[in-house]
Structures are given as structure tokens and as C-alpha cells.
Amino acid sequence: MNPIRKQFRSDIAFPFDVAYKNTKSSLSELPDHLHDRFELVYVYSGKGTFFIDHTLYDMSEGDWFLLPGNTIHRALPNAANPVTSTAVFFSSLLIRQSSIGEPFGLLRCYEWARKSKTYKLRLSASDESMAAACLDALQEELTNRQPGYRHSALLQLELVLLRLSRALYTTADHSSEASIGPDWINTALQHIDENPDSDLGLTSLSRLTSVSAAHFSRVFKQWTGMNVTDYVNAKRMIRASELLLSTDQSVAEIASLCGFESLPHFHRLFKKLIGRTPAAYRRGNRMNATDSV
Known part of the structure; x- marks a missing residue:
């Protein structure tokens, strides 16, 4: 049977979902499946098996599992001692790319998992305790929904990713450091992030990185789980939604700043991906923020 594709309900402005401290039986688990999101799983207790990309892993207390986007997987909990775990599903678009001159990215742990095809990781006792506490804080933010809760939840996730990536950085063989994640991919991602209003078509990006378009x-697509057009549109849309809520700039100004060819094109794409017009999105979310104060 072909794997199914898991769907998520959250909108494109915040592609982020959490299944917090769930205890599942084999009957409630999905069959072999995949999705575009990156997934992070932490096991609190129980026993089971995790099938990830043609490999079976034992699941037990203290295990961390890193699943890059579009990785086939399936959890098989032990019937007598089922696993209790937290799973975080997020788009890599949300994670900041390094642009401060340090060759260290928060998604390094996922690069390592994809390259080595090793998806299970253990932390030291102190790092595990602090990372697990970040998951608790993340869930608290999503539950209480105070102003800025999305930013705070992302900060907690980034702290977890920092500890996981740092653990790999300090233990990995640095002789292979340069081969983890193509430099040209990182260059392209940084360019897209910092220049949303520029020409970000495939031809332009391939020329920038001196790599053939094909x-x-x-x-x-292998690295991000998305094609170039979808990635750029999603990145621009996330930036546009942020500007709609954080500034008083007009919709036309925001469309131009985010690289959309025309205002009608921006309106059509925004409504298609977000489900509301830019003005309705701004009005509705600002009202929600006011109500929560």
C-alpha cells in the first residue's frame, strides 16, 4: 500500500502543530504516511517501534526522533506499554536561517538526519531535561495564547533544535562538516529570506548559485520538501502576513515589499492560501489580539 499524506489544519501563516503528551494505541496510529512538515518527536515513557525510511528503531524513554519533510514513517506502540510522546510538526520556512557569519544552522540536526539516514538521537541528561522543559513551555504558550504566543512558541522550538544540533556538532566528525547541506542551498535560502522583493525565479536562483536549473x-525539493515556486510564494506570504499585523502599511505597499507582481495577483494568492483577503486577515487577527489583552 502506498503511504498516505497527512494533512494539517493550520494556515500557511503559521504552519505549526503540536500533539502534546499523547498516548496512542496501535489502532489510533496512522499507517505508513508522510507530510511536507518537519517533525520532532520526544518519548516520555513506554515502548514501541518507529519505522522511518526503511529502518526500524526502538522507542523508549528519552528518545528524540528527527523526521525531515516527506519522510515515510509509522509508529508501532507496544500494546502492553504504549508510548507517550510529544510530536511537533513545523515548516522549515519558520526556522531562521543563519545570516550572522556563523556556519551553524538550527536545522543542522535535520541535515544530519537526512544525510546519514539516522533519525534517532539521545541527549545528555541535563540537555534532555532542558529540551523537554522547552516543549512544556511551548505547549503552555499555545494553550494560553497571550500576545506574541506564536513568536514565543517558535523560540522554544528553536531552543530545542539548538540543543539537538549542538549535541551533534560537538560529537560529529568535523572532517565531513563541509558536506552537510550544500552551501549553495544555504545561499539560496538566505537570499530568498533577505530579498523577498527580488526576482526569485528558478533561472535567477540557479544563476545566483552557479548551479544548473534542473x-x-x-x-x-529534496532539501525543503517544496518546489521553488511554492517555497518562494509561501515565504513571501508569511512575510506579508507578518507585515499586515505588525505595521500600518497599506496592502499595496506590503504586496510590493514582498515581491508580488501586482495587487490583484497578491489578493488572489493570499485568499487562496490563507482563506481570507489581506484586509480581512489584518482586521480579524488584530481584533483577536485586542480581545486577548
């Missing part, structure tokens, strides 16, 4: 397209 190779760029193929490897870009």
Missing part, C-alpha cells in the same frame, strides 16, 4: 530544482 539540478537546483531537484535538490531544492
Whole structure:
């Protein structure tokens, strides 16, 4: 049977979901499936087996599992001692790319998992305790929904990813450091993030990175789980939704700043992906923020 594709309900402005401290039986688990989101799983207790990308892993207390986007997987909990775990599903678009001159990215742990095809990781007792506490804080933010809760939840996730990536950085063989994640992919991602109003088509990006368009397209999708057009549109849309809520700039100004060809094109794409017009999105979310104060 072909794997099914898991769907998520959250909108494109905040592609982020959490299944917090769930205890599942084999009957409630999905069959082999995949999704575009990156997934992080932490096991609190219980026993089971995790099938990830043609490999079976034992699941037990203290295990962390890193699943890059579009990785086939399935959890098989022990019937007598089922696993209790937290799973965080997020788009890599939400995680900040390093642009401060340090060759260290918060998604390094996922690069390592994809390259080595090793998806299970253990932390030291102190790091595990602090990372698990970040998951608790993350859930608290999503539950209480105070102003800025999305930013705070992301900060907690980034702290977890920092500890996981740092653990790998300090234990990995640095002789292979340069081969983890193509430099040209990181260059392209940083360019997209910092220049949303520029020409971000496949031809332009492949020229920027000195990589053929065909190779760029193929490897870009392998690394991000998305094609170039969808990635750029999603990145621009996330930026536009942020500006709609954080500034008083007009919709036309925001469309231009985010690189949309025309205002009608921006309106059509925004409504298609977000489900509301830009003005309705701004009005509704600002009202919700006011109500929560």
C-alpha cells in the first residue's frame, strides 16, 4: 500500500502543530504516511517501534526522533506499554536561517538526519531535561495564547533544535562538516529570506548559485520538501502576513515589499492560501489580539 499524506489544519501563516503528551494505541496510529512538515518527536515513557525510511528503531524513554519533510514513517506502540510522546510538526520556512557569519544552522540536526539516514538521537541528561522543559513551555504558550504566543512558541522550538544540533556538532566528525547541506542551498535560502522583493525565479536562483536549473530544482525539493515556486510564494506570504499585523502599511505597499507582481495577483494568492483577503486577515487577527489583552 502506498503511504498516505497527512494533512494539517493550520494556515500557511503559521504552519505549526503540536500533539502534546499523547498516548496512542496501535489502532489510533496512522499507517505508513508522510507530510511536507518537519517533525520532532520526544518519548516520555513506554515502548514501541518507529519505522522511518526503511529502518526500524526502538522507542523508549528519552528518545528524540528527527523526521525531515516527506519522510515515510509509522509508529508501532507496544500494546502492553504504549508510548507517550510529544510530536511537533513545523515548516522549515519558520526556522531562521543563519545570516550572522556563523556556519551553524538550527536545522543542522535535520541535515544530519537526512544525510546519514539516522533519525534517532539521545541527549545528555541535563540537555534532555532542558529540551523537554522547552516543549512544556511551548505547549503552555499555545494553550494560553497571550500576545506574541506564536513568536514565543517558535523560540522554544528553536531552543530545542539548538540543543539537538549542538549535541551533534560537538560529537560529529568535523572532517565531513563541509558536506552537510550544500552551501549553495544555504545561499539560496538566505537570499530568498533577505530579498523577498527580488526576482526569485528558478533561472535567477540557479544563476545566483552557479548551479544548473534542473539540478537546483531537484535538490531544492529534496532539501525543503517544496518546489521553488511554492517555497518562494509561501515565504513571501508569511512575510506579508507578518507585515499586515505588525505595521500600518497599506496592502499595496506590503504586496510590493514582498515581491508580488501586482495587487490583484497578491489578493488572489493570499485568499487562496490563507482563506481570507489581506484586509480581512489584518482586521480579524488584530481584533483577536485586542480581545486577548
